[in-house]
Amino acid sequence: MSRDITFTFNGNLLTLTVEDHWTLLHLIREELGYTGTKEGCGSGECGACTVIVDGAAVNSCLYLAAEINGRSLVTIEGLAAADGTLHPIQRAFVDHGGIQCGFCSPGMIMSAKALLDENSHAAEPEILEAIAGNLCRCTGYVQIIESIKAVSGGEPEGPRVVAWRGDDPHPRS
Amino acid sequence: MPDLHTVGKRIPKIDAADKATGRARYIQDLALPGMLHGRILYSKYAHARIVKINTEKARALPGVRAVLTGDDIPDIKMGVYKDNRPLKKDKVCSYRDEVAAVAAVDPQTAREALKLIEVAYEPLTAIFDPEAAMREGSPLVHAGNKTNVLRMPWKLHYGDVDAARRAADFTVSERFSTTWVTHCCMGTSGAIAEFDPANHLTVYSNTQIPSLAQKDFLEALSVMGLKERRVRVIKPCIGGGFGSKLDTYAYEYIAILLSYHTRRPVKIEFDRTEEFLATSPRQPTVTYITQGCDRNGKLLFRDIRMILDNGAYTSWGATTPSVMMMPITTLYRVPNVRFEAKCVYTNNTYSQAMRGYGNPQATFAIESTIDMLAEAAGIAPIEFRRINANQPGDVSTQGLRITTCGLTECMDTVKARLEWDKPKASGEGVGCASLIHVGGGARVYKSDGCGTIIKMDDYGKIDLFTGATDMGQGSETVIAQIVAEELGLNVDDIHVIHSDTDICPWDVGAHASRTTFVAGNAARGAAMKIKARVLELGAKELNAPLEKLVLHRRHIQHLDDPETKIEIGKLLRKTHFNHGGQMLMAECFYDPANENMGMDFRGNMSMTYTFGTHGVRVQVDEETGKVKILNYVAAHDVGRAINPMLLEGQVYGGVMMGVGYALSEQVLLEKGETMNPNFRDYKILTAKDVIPIEAPVLETHDPDGPYGAKGIGEPGCVPTAPAIANAIYNAVGVRIKDLPITPERVLAAIREKKGLDLCGRKREADPGEACVIEE
Numbered sequence: 001m002s003r004d005i006t007f008t009f010n011g012n013l014l015t016l017t018v019e020d021h022w023t024l025l026h027l028i029r030e031e032l033g034y035t036g037t038k039e040g041c042g043s044g045e046c047g048a049c050t051v052i053v054d055g056a057a058v059n060s061c062l063y064l065a066a067e068i069n070g071r072s073l074v075t076i077e078g079l080a081a082a083d084g085t086l087h088p089i090q091r092a093f094v095d096h097g098g099i100q101c102g103f104c105s106p107g108m109i110m111s112a113k114a115l116l117d118e119n120s121h122a123a124e125p126e127i128l129e130a131i132a133g134n135l136c137r138c139t140g141y142v143q144i145i146e147s148i149k150a151v152s153g154g155e156p157e158g159p160r161v162v163a164w165r166g167d168d169p170h171p172r173s
Numbered sequence: 174m175p176d177l178h179t180v181g182k183r184i185p186k187i188d189a190a191d192k193a194t195g196r197a198r199y200i201q202d203l204a205l206p207g208m209l210h211g212r213i214l215y216s217k218y219a220h221a222r223i224v225k226i227n228t229e230k231a232r233a234l235p236g237v238r239a240v241l242t243g244d245d246i247p248d249i250k251m252g253v254y255k256d257n258r259p260l261k262k263d264k265v266c267s268y269r270d271e272v273a274a275v276a277a278v279d280p281q282t283a284r285e286a287l288k289l290i291e292v293a294y295e296p297l298t299a300i301f302d303p304e305a306a307m308r309e310g311s312p313l314v315h316a317g318n319k320t321n322v323l324r325m326p327w328k329l330h331y332g333d334v335d336a337a338r339r340a341a342d343f344t345v346s347e348r349f350s351t352t353w354v355t356h357c358c359m360g361t362s363g364a365i366a367e368f369d370p371a372n373h374l375t376v377y378s379n380t381q382i383p384s385l386a387q388k389d390f391l392e393a394l395s396v397m398g399l400k401e402r403r404v405r406v407i408k409p410c411i412g413g414g415f416g417s418k419l420d421t422y423a424y425e426y427i428a429i430l431l432s433y434h435t436r437r438p439v440k441i442e443f444d445r446t447e448e449f450l451a452t453s454p455r456q457p458t459v460t461y462i463t464q465g466c467d468r469n470g471k472l473l474f475r476d477i478r479m480i481l482d483n484g485a486y487t488s489w490g491a492t493t494p495s496v497m498m499m500p501i502t503t504l505y506r507v508p509n510v511r512f513e514a515k516c517v518y519t520n521n522t523y524s525q526a527m528r529g530y531g532n533p534q535a536t537f538a539i540e541s542t543i544d545m546l547a548e549a550a551g552i553a554p555i556e557f558r559r560i561n562a563n564q565p566g567d568v569s570t571q572g573l574r575i576t577t578c579g580l581t582e583c584m585d586t587v588k589a590r591l592e593w594d595k596p597k598a599s600g601e602g603v604g605c606a607s608l609i610h611v612g613g614g615a616r617v618y619k620s621d622g623c624g625t626i627i628k629m630d631d632y633g634k635i636d637l638f639t640g641a642t643d644m645g646q647g648s649e650t651v652i653a654q655i656v657a658e659e660l661g662l663n664v665d666d667i668h669v670i671h672s673d674t675d676i677c678p679w680d681v682g683a684h685a686s687r688t689t690f691v692a693g694n695a696a697r698g699a700a701m702k703i704k705a706r707v708l709e710l711g712a713k714e715l716n717a718p719l720e721k722l723v724l725h726r727r728h729i730q731h732l733d734d735p736e737t738k739i740e741i742g743k744l745l746r747k748t749h750f751n752h753g754g755q756m757l758m759a760e761c762f763y764d765p766a767n768e769n770m771g772m773d774f775r776g777n778m779s780m781t782y783t784f785g786t787h788g789v790r791v792q793v794d795e796e797t798g799k800v801k802i803l804n805y806v807a808a809h810d811v812g813r814a815i816n817p818m819l820l821e822g823q824v825y826g827g828v829m830m831g832v833g834y835a836l837s838e839q840v841l842l843e844k845g846e847t848m849n850p851n852f853r854d855y856k857i858l859t860a861k862d863v864i865p866i867e868a869p870v871l872e873t874h875d876p877d878g879p880y881g882a883k884g885i886g887e888p889g890c891v892p893t894a895p896a897i898a899n900a901i902y903n904a905v906g907v908r909i910k911d912l913p914i915t916p917e918r919v920l921a922a923i924r925e926k927k928g929l930d931l932c933g934r935k936r937e938a939d940p941g942e943a944c945v946i947e948e
Binding site for chain 1: 183185186188189190191193194196197198199201202356357358359360361411412413414415444644645647818825827828829830852853857858859861863866
């Protein structure tokens with residue numbers, strides 16, 4: 001069985017025909033061809049496929065595609081500005097070492113975004129709760145948590161990145 | 174050392190923005206035109222004869238393009254011992270044995286086709302306990318062998334252990350065991366194979382060893398009758414390595430065979446269940462250890478016998494004793510050492526390399542008994558270790574030459590940062606454990622080298638082609654920093670191209686914490702050649718003496734007169750677009766002067782060694798056996814931190830993996846069958862389990878490392894388990910000798926110590942009802 005659905009995909013209205021048994025993850029990756037959303041387990045255990053539906057972080061591998069009808073879907077591809085400027089959460093993950101192999105990163109960033117959209121000054125316990133369903137094997141989570149805190153204000157200073165750049169007359173260290 | 178402008182800075186990973194935006198492409202994200210999807214049928218038994226396989230119905234399913242069994246393929250041999258083949262013939266020796274494979278137009282059809290393959294088995298007696306498998310009369314995993322014990326001569330004896338034992342004032346003898354744990358890479362395994370019309374092969378694969386995989390696949394083609402063909406291995410982004418991708422696997426060969434049969438690109442991609450069932454875990458060990466010291470706490474001898482569960486086939490796991498030898502002979506000064514390890518075939522899953530490569534298992538036994546020996550000798554744990562600490566200039570009995578060594582400073586740091594001596598609450602305890610690991614390459618193969626090619630373009634930018642393989646650790650960033658430092662450029666000016674055997678020079682692979690050291694030295698060597706040429710050209714252009722010129726902020730500049738300078742790009746354009754024009758290119762193949770082990774296992778396997786001490790403060794709940802980590806300090810002598818942020822990431826990640834190894838992780842095999850192939854039942858730590866952790870870095874500026882650096886990829890997970898076990902002992906007086914240290918084990922030990930049974934009742938009080946605890 002298939003049906004026609006209409007939804008907002010990263011800010012754009014989209015109408016298409018979906019099979020009833022498709023998951024949202026299948027729709028995003030296989031039908032729409034957006035591969036930033038990852039499949040780590042296919043059973044809602046790892047969070048690599050996290051996307052935002054109407055403001056809430058969901059595991060797209062457990063969410064039926066047809067259910068997206070009339071809703072708003074944001075994937076990792078919808079975060080950066082049109083000119084390529086990274087979203088502040090993406091920037092923080094880059095600057096604070098929140099990314100190693102990167103496979104969990106899109107899902108992790110989406111969980112963080114859903115949290116900070118609702119509570120921009122989230123403290124550590126809320127951060128841990130929000131990403132508890134996103135597994136990471138590389139980082140031990142420490143720098144991921146630092147990255148999110150840098151945006152939520154849980155961290156007193158800005159990024160600790162120090163790199164001399166050619167156009168910067170005052171190299172920092 | 175003069176001021177450095179990029180080395181030592183917290184520079185973000187070059188590929189981080191791609192990964193943060195979802196643009197990075199993993200094997201899961203790749204598709205080629207006309208690509209088919211392969212799937213593998215695994216054994217239904219741990220040990221059985223294959224009587225008959227009927228593939229007719231599968232072949233008849235619309236959309237199926239090929240079905241292969243062991244009878245359809247040539248005799249391709251895989252693994253360190255060549256005792257495995259991609260699809261099994263006649264017999265299966267474990268549940269993960271590949272019995273048949275299908276290629277179909279989509280994954281769903283491939284899955285359906287597998288269900289239509291009928292296999293008739295005749296079960297055989299299987300053996301799962303390596304100690305039982307060693308006994309005479311045990312069922313044989315491979316009938317051609319006389320015994321299940323692998324013929325690998327892991328045996329050394331330096332000095333005279335028996336005499337030292339007689340002379341010792343204190344000795345401790347114990348048995349320790351460790352179990353299977355698995356890498357849990359977030360990105361599952363996968364490969365795409367494609368032949369061109371001349372049968373040259375391209376393989377896109379999740380690998381840590383592009384050059385060695387190329388060699389393995391060339392050998393497979395040769396067996397397939399395709400000689401003199403080319404193989405190109407391309408590694409896309411990989412979702413974690415941790416040693417899991419150090420070998421070539423059946424699924425890669427099966428993708429190649431299916432592609433050859435169908436003349437189409439074929440992709441095999443594991444799902445999570447398959448990732449748990451059909452990838453190779455860290456090998457379980459049983460260790461019998463005795464250590465002894467004199468009355469002053471000076472170590473006199475170490476005597477170790479170890480049994481490793483090899484599983485049904487042989488991969489690099491069977492060679493981990495070669496690395497275990499390093500802590501066994503050289504963690505602390507030990508004048509007399511004896512070690513013997515036996516790897517034993519069983520009908521369990523076969524094991525492989527995993528972060529630390531045998532070192533975590535050996536260090537668990539060594540550092541647990543060091544604590545016991547310190548107590549026997551009446552010396553505080555850190556003081557005991559300090560008495561025996563390695564020092565710069567030491568040469569161990571095995572011939573490992575210690576150049577730089579900050580082990581004592583690491584201990585001091587842990588003691589101070591953990592506030593070791595502060596008063597403790599009831600159930601609170603502190604513990605520590607140290608580590609030695611290869612930090613300057615590891616000569617386990619014929620070459621430990623890495624090649625680098627650099628070309629500098631008309632704008633003063635660099636394209637750098639390295640043999641190094643990045644799996645998320647940030648090797649390309651570290652390499653770019655080293656080259657930028659050498660050439661006075663920005664990290665952004667360095668484009669690092671890697672992981673494609675058609676383009677990049679040879680490298681032995683991303684293992685042994687060797688990439689920063691070896692690939693870093695290779696990159697620096699090539700950069701120095703470019704630098705010499707640029708300075709030569711600059712001297713002519715600026716009419717200045719060579720020795721007065723430096724490369725600084727994209728310019729060649731006079732040391733005494735900063736206004737005498739020219740932009741590097743401008744100079745290169747002048748050199749290029751001229752009669753007899755030139756372009757700047759350089760190469761360097763760096764192969765460290767480390768040594769292969771000799772017949773007696775002596776040899777300086779690494780150019781330098783990384784040292785560290787981990788200290789941990791725990792709180793043990795005596796009612797539940799639950800262990801809470803209150804604070805963790807992981808101090809390492811890293812030579813120099815090229816990029817402290819990435820370095821800390823390696824330590825944090827390693828420690829958290831080590832905490833999982835210590836407390837929660839275990840692949841449960843029930844008669845060879847994996848019972849917990851999912852993240853619900855295989856417990857890796859989540860963000861809610863994150864521990865307060867500090868990673869102080871000690872810099873000893875190693876003379877052989879690039880800008881003084883040593884390797885740091887693996888050490889984070891090496892001494893974690895014994896540090897925690899020692900802290901638990903300090904807290905509640907029970908010594909846990911088996912991993913993982915589950916609450917059940919801690920509680921049972923606490924109750925036993927109190928003279929209670931497992932249910933918490935006085936042993937003698939109630940002889941009536943039996944106490945049954947189900948784990």
